[in-house]
Amino acid sequence: MSVTKPKHLMLSVRVPSEDLSYPIRVGDGLLDRLGEEVVAAQDGAKRIALITDDNVVKLYGDRAVAALEAQGLAVSVHVLPAGERTKTPENLVALVTELVKAGLSRRDLVVTLGGGVVGDIGGLAAAMFMRGIGVVQCPTSLLAQVDASVGGKVAVDLGPGKNLLGAFHFPAAVVIDTAVLSTLAAEELACGLGEMVKHGLLFDPEHLADLTRNADAIFAREPKTLARLVAHSVALKAACVSRDPLERGSSGKGRVALNLGHTIGHAIEHASNYGVRHGEAVAIGIQAAARLSEARGLAAPGFESRVRVMLESLRLGTELDMWLVGERGAAVRRALSHDKKRLGSKITYIALADVGEPSTLSLSVDEILRLLRPQSGD
Ligand SMILES: NC(=O)c1ccc[n+]([C@@H]2O[C@H](COP(=O)([O-])OP(=O)(O)OC[C@H]3O[C@@H](n4cnc5c(N)ncnc54)[C@H](O)[C@@H]3O)[C@@H](O)[C@H]2O)c1
Structure with a gap:
């Protein structure tokens, strides 16, 4: 008697692509x-x-x-x-x-x-x-x-x-x-500003200039100025997520770029036991990204100082060096190493060749900290 082997049936279900757009x-x-x-x-x-x-x-x-x-x-x-x-x-x-x-x-x-x-x-x-x-x-x-x-x-x-x-x-x-x-409290306003600066640095020099020009109007909560600047920043983020809605891209101007400032930013949040707010930590992380980009020869000399002046004009913190030495430096290193353990042997680090030119690097914790070595003072 012959036994017929069961055949496996293969069916596929097609899901028509949805329009995910929203106003x-x-x-x-x-x-x-x-x-x-x-x-x-x-x-x-x-x-x-x-x-x-x-x-x-x-x-x-x-x-x-x-x-x-x-x-x-x-x-x-x-x-x-x-x-x-x-x-x-x-x-x-x-x-x-x-x-x-x-x-x-x-x-x-x-x-x-x-x-x-x-x-x-x-x-x-x-x-x-x-x-x-x-x-x-x-x-x-x-x-x-x-x-x-x-x-x-x-x-x-x-x-x-x-x-x-x-x-x-x-x-x-x-x-x-x-x-x-x-x-909204001024500290909370600063947190949002850190992200707006990030959008400008990643995608649009004009937005960045508009922000720094209007620092006083922003802190005075001048309604028309805020509406215009918020709309511009949202448009930049919306364009980014439209290019890469589900964060599948690993480089370029997709969602991964939005991590600018977040590697060191997260480490500082963690090292401070969340005493430093997210947006404030991201601002310091942005300064770090500028320094690292310059130290690696990706950005032109003077880039960090340009970015620092801009952050300061928006009343955002630039105390990077304080987080690279002593007990705080050790805590930042531990937080980065923890990130690395979670994510694999190297950390994906968003750097900048210039304003509007993000670049994705793959770096070890040692490489990051070497490139960020504290400045001797200027
Ligand atoms: N989903 C995402 O893509 C995304 C992106 C970034 C951050 N997040 C998340 O967002 C959270 C941080 O958001 P947040 O900074 O808005 O924090 P939050 O929601 O805690 O708000 C900050 C404080 O401001 C108060 N507040 C809000 N609006 C106010 C107003 N108009 N007037 C007075 N007080 C007001 C809130 O009550 C709160 O005390 C984190 O959990 C973070 O993980 C999510």
Whole structure:
């Protein structure tokens, strides 16, 4: 008797490519138009879960709810404690459970109102609830407006590190009201400025010049200037994520370039036990990238000093040398070595040949620290 071998059947499923584009509106006073923007983003939504934090809700909660209700939407408000410690898996599950209790359906929407913390955990809750419902991001810190809300990355933190549990979940729309920056603390403004400088250095010398020319207007929260500069910075980030939406590229002007300033920046955050804020650490990391690029002969002599003058004119810290010597230097080395262990034998380091000319290097920790050797003083 002959036995026929089972044949394995091979089938493939084709998924038509989706249009992942979404509108980003930037303007002075847009919060009062949030309802219209939400309806335009997803016609047919009836319920909105407004996710915010306990600082922002006091300042802008009522206006956001009024704008949504004016369009006939039923709003439930979910308030999280402000701060990075909120981004936990436990809070994520609790939030998704609240969405169930609020009676949201697949056609309804999450709206996040707050800084990057609220955008990240609220966006991830939207991505997880019923396998994903739409989210409209309404960022209120400068960092969230120019960086976190654009690009679709959402996440919470795990014990071993930040943003380790996350997803790409592109928003249905991003609504940026630059008028809300009037209540943002100066240190938080500086954090966002660090990222704006990064966008200018990577992609556009004119944006950089515009920022430094307008430092006083920025710190005075001059509405028209802020709206123009934020829109420009967002456009630069949006163009970058459009070239490489899922961060697949390993060099060039794709998403990897957005790590400019982040290698040393993360190490300083870690070495300071998070006493130095992310944006401030990134600014020092940007100075480091300029020094390393010059020391390696990639950028022309004087590049570091050009970048330093520009950072200082925007009131951003340039205390790089302090982080390269003594106990602090040892802690930075340990943090970099930990990064290297996680990522393989070499670190991908974003350097600059000039403003607008990023370059991806692969360097060991020793090579990085040798190139960054403290300056003897000038
Ligand atoms: N998803 C991404 O692509 C991305 C990119 C960069 C950063 N992030 C994440 O973003 C987070 C940092 O974001 P952040 O700096 O906005 O922090 P945050 O959300 O903690 O906000 C900073 C502080 O400002 C307050 N605040 C926000 N808007 C305000 C306003 N208009 N007036 C007064 N106070 C206001 C907040 O309550 C908070 O106390 C981090 O968790 C980081 O991992 C995500």
